Structure formats: structure tokens, C-alpha cells
Amino acid sequence: MSLRVDSISKSFPLPSSLTDTLLRRRRFFHALKNVSFEVDEGEFFVILGPTGCGKTTLLNVIAGLIKQDEGRVFLNGECIDHLPPEKRNIGMVFQDFSLFPHMTVAENVSYGLRARGIKGDEARRRVKRVMDALNLRGLEGRMPSSLSGGEKQRVSLARALVVEPSVLLLDEPLSNLDAQTRNTARSELLRVQKELGVTMVYVTHDQMDARLLADKVAVMRNGTIEQLGEVREVFEKPKTSFVAAFMNLGNILSGHVESLNPEGGVTKVNVNGVLISAPYRRDLSIGKQVNLLVKPEDVILATSKPMTSARNVLEATIVNLSFQGPLVRVTASAGPIQVDAMATRASVEELRLDLGQKVYLAFKASAVHILD
């Protein structure tokens, strides 16, 4: 079912100091500022942002656990603001899994059914269905304390799914798992989501989650949505330097516009004295401060000056080589600026790249993204 969040705002009172009390002043922390988005039926929507950006508050507002100051929440076109959490049919999975420690796995999973008065064969059939879907067969009689992290995560997911919620909200459900379990759990989650066609809103600070799971992504910062869009679009064309930096997309260079050439479609940006060519944009003016994103995978490394159509060719010295599996992240400094480039292990060996070596970094003007 589709979910629409319409200009939600929420602020919390801050603890007041003595002077605040004397001046009759109340201070607020604005957790959410005018947040709007829409999630379509069956969509996997990821809200990505650092700690304290308001993403958990947003989930709590949708679930009805916190009342918003302004704005409305719609489920299938109907406003649900007046409904208490138990009447919204919105599932929630918490970071700590929140399995009821005094109940067995089966009792945990069927809790929502009991709360809704669903018993007997119907309950057994539905419990079996989700337990099968999440590979939990054989764990029915176990207590939560005897389960592994991955099993706990699957049980908490099964418990939320058994009541067939209109929307399932997940608050960093994988962050308590070790790296290996997290990978398995991630693909499991995606499989179950597609299999059962559940609409999911997933909150995380891990850009890998967004990259691998999301249909759509909203990047949040300080209570507002910084960028919203299809996952590919957000990763390929981040709008702001915050989005680019938070998702660890690559080199961010700050400079000011030196010259604009609408005919050639080129903007020249002065980055600490080094001129970088970027695509032309109409809204820029000379002297304006801009941030540029150059992704490491778009930078070509060469030991001699390359014959290339790329407009940006920088002479640089290698200052660091970081081996990441089959790839090597080569950090080279070209005068005042530092640029990371990606190379395969094979090419690093072929070019005999080493620290202190002189290299040429080449990238096209079209590979430079101008960020807001």
C-alpha cells in the first residue's frame, strides 16, 4: 500500500537552563522540518542519514509513536493521524530486534495475531508461512536468548510480517549484526520483500544498505530531506556536497567559478589555483563558490602524459596506495589538491606505481559534477 508523508515537522523542547527559566525562554530542537515524500506500493524506500538527522523520529511519527507538530501522514490516500499505533497496521522492526525474552520464537511470531484475535488454524497457517519464508523452521520452541544475531533479526522480521502490515518500517535492522551476517541478512530481506510484496521504509546510516536494497532513497540531514530520488540517480548525480560526502562518492574539490563558456559548454573552476573544467550550468556566475565531485572510478591514471580528449589532465605525485581487494585506491596530490583514483591491481603492477611516483590524472569535464 502506498504511503505519503506531507510536510511533517516536529520539534522537541530542550532542557532549559536557569537563564532560560528566568527569561521565560523555551528552546527547541527541530528534529523534522517540513519533510515530504511518497512511497509506492511494494516499493523499498531507504532513508539515509547520519545519527541525529531525524530519521528515527520520522519513523516514529509514521508509526504513530510520536505525534508530529505539523503535517499529515496518509496511507492509501487516507489520513491516519488520528489513529493510535495499534490501529494503523504499520509494522515496525527496531535496531535491537526487541524480541520478547519471556516468549518462545513461535509465541513471539504469533504475538501480533493473538493481539488481533486471530487464532487456531488461520494463525498456524500464517505463522508457518512467514517462518518458512524466513528459514526459521525448527526454531519454534527456542527462547530468544539462545538465538544468534542473524536468527534474532529474522524472527523480529517474521513477527512484523505475520500480521501483513500495510507498510513495514525498519529502524537500522542490520546495524547490530557482524559484517558477514549483515550481507546474508540484506539479500534475505530483499528476497522476502519482493516475494511478499511488502512496502518497506528502511532507515539507515549505511550507504551500502541504500545501494543494495533501495528502489528510492531519501538522504536526510538536520531534519530535512537533502535529496530524494531513484537510487541510481542519487548515487550518480548527488545534488549537494553533503550527499556526495556522506555516501562516500569520491573527491570533493572546493573552488570558485573562474570563467563560463556557454558555447563550449564548459565552466572553469579555480580550485586553489588549479583550473578544473566542468560542464556549463546556466545558474552559475563568475566568482561563485562551488564544490565539485570527481568520482575515483572516472579518473584515468597514466605514467606519461596521455593522449586523451579528457579536458582535465593533472600532473601529480602518488602519496598513498590502499589495496581494497581487486582494486587499489591511488591517492595523488597535484599541487594544492589531492585526488583519489581507482585502478585495478593488475594495472598498478603493470604501471609499476609506487609512492612518490609522478603520474598523470585525466578525467573528462563531463565526469565533474557541480554540487550545490
Add this chain to the structure above:
Amino acid sequence: MEAVRKSKMFLGGVSPFTLLAFLLGLSFLFGFLVSPLGALVYSTFNPSYADPGRLVRLYNLFASQDIRAVWTELQGYMGHPVLLAFQDEVIVSAIRVSLVTTAISSAIGVCFGLPLAYVMARYNFPGKGTLKTLIELPMVLPPTVAGISLILFLGPNTPLGSILARNGWDIIFTWRGIILAQTFVSFPFFARTAIASFEAVPESMELTARSLGASPFRAFYSVTLPMSARGLVAGWAMMWARAMGEFGATIMVSSNIPGQSYTLTTAIYWKFWAGGIYQSIAAAVVLLIVAFTVLMAVRFFVEK
């Protein structure tokens, strides 16, 4: 953390420092606690308290070397005082009064303490700190102050007390006064533990239950209550034990009629003044047995 420490004790050997600390604690326990209680238990079976003349008689029997006579005499001593206590109308009545009043006062404590503790644990509101201090106040307040306050508030000559008395509800100097005194002094023992137990249940547990379709009440009784049950039972036991041992306020608000409004603690006191220490031993031993049994039972439940 706990587990690490425990295993360290057994796996890593005992350091001289640990040993010293342990011996220090043990000697304190024996010197100040076990020895006096041991004396009490010993005295129960010691004939010299029961009948000082017996000791002389026993000595004479030993002197006469009549082994059979000594044996008969000794048999006569065993367990007498405690068994006799159960034939003593005053003690039996005191046991009954104590059990009934503590049952009622601890039930009152649970009825009011449970909701109060839940609100205190889950919500923030102005004046919460003051309220918490108020709840804990009776723990540090001398019980005699509680006694005076109750008399001044509900005594027969006070506005409220006289109205209640006219309608047949005498509070002070009746068994109702005993219950009030016990509730007053023992309530914080339950409330404090209950607040801590509720705080220990993560709020996300309740929120999960709500998101699964449970009403706030259902979430409370099916998730929060069972998860905090151990703490609540421990708190109840502490409250009950405190009520059982209540003396200072009770003796002020009770009518102190033997065989009618003695509690076990006041019985010890009056018997001590009326008939010497021997007379109060039986009641003291009964209290000791009851307290020890309840504590052990609660420990068994809580640590299960």
C-alpha cells in the same frame, strides 16, 4: 561483566587482596549478624532461659551421676519454648494479626505502587524529582515520626478522624491503624524497586507490541509486566518484610491489647517488658523463621 568476574574468581585463582576482603566481610557477617541470631536460636533450646532453676537441677543430676535421670531431664528441654509459644494465645493471635495486616498493607502498596512506578519510569513531567524524593522519604524517616503524623491526621480528635469514627471507621488505635502504619513505612521499598524494574524494560519492547496491534494495556500486561516480574516480586518481598518488621509506628497507633492487636514485633516488646527476655524469644524466633523462608523463596524465584 558479572559473568567475567565470577569466572575470574574460579579460573584465575584468588589474590591475597580478594582473600582479605572476603575474610573481612565474612568476619563482619559472623560478628554482627550470625552470632546474635545464633544466640537467639540457641536460647530457644536453652533451658536456662525457660527455667533458671533447671540448670541447677541438671548440675545436681550430673553430680549424682544418674545418667538415665539426666537423659529424661534433657528430653524435657528440647524445643519446649517454641512449641509452647504455639499454645500461647497471645503469640498465636500476634501471628495471625501480623499475617493479615501485612497481606493487606502490601496489597495496598502493590495496587497503588504499580501504576505510580510505571508512570514514573516511562514519563517525564515537572516535579518528578520531588515526587521521587517524597516516595523515598519514609525510608529515611524514623517510624515514630510516621506514627505521630498518622495520629495527628487520623486520630479520634482530628477533623477527618472524628468524621470517620462517627461512621464506624475508627482508624487509629485499631487494626486499620496498624495497616496504615505498615503501608506508610514499607511503600517505598516496593515503589523504588518497581520503578527500576520498569525502567529496565526497553521502551522499544512496548512500542513493538503496539505496532503489532496490542492496545497499551495489552502491551503492559503481556510484555512489560512479565519482563519486570522478578524485580516486582523482589520489591514486594522487601515491602512485605519491612511491614512485618514494622514496630515504631505500629506501637504508637495500635491499641496494644494482648491477644487482639499485638503484632509479632509489638508482642516481642510487651512480652519482654512483662515477662523478661524468655517470654519474647518464641515470637522472635517465629519472625526469624518467617523472614528467612520468604527471603529464600523470593531468591529462588528471582534467580531461577
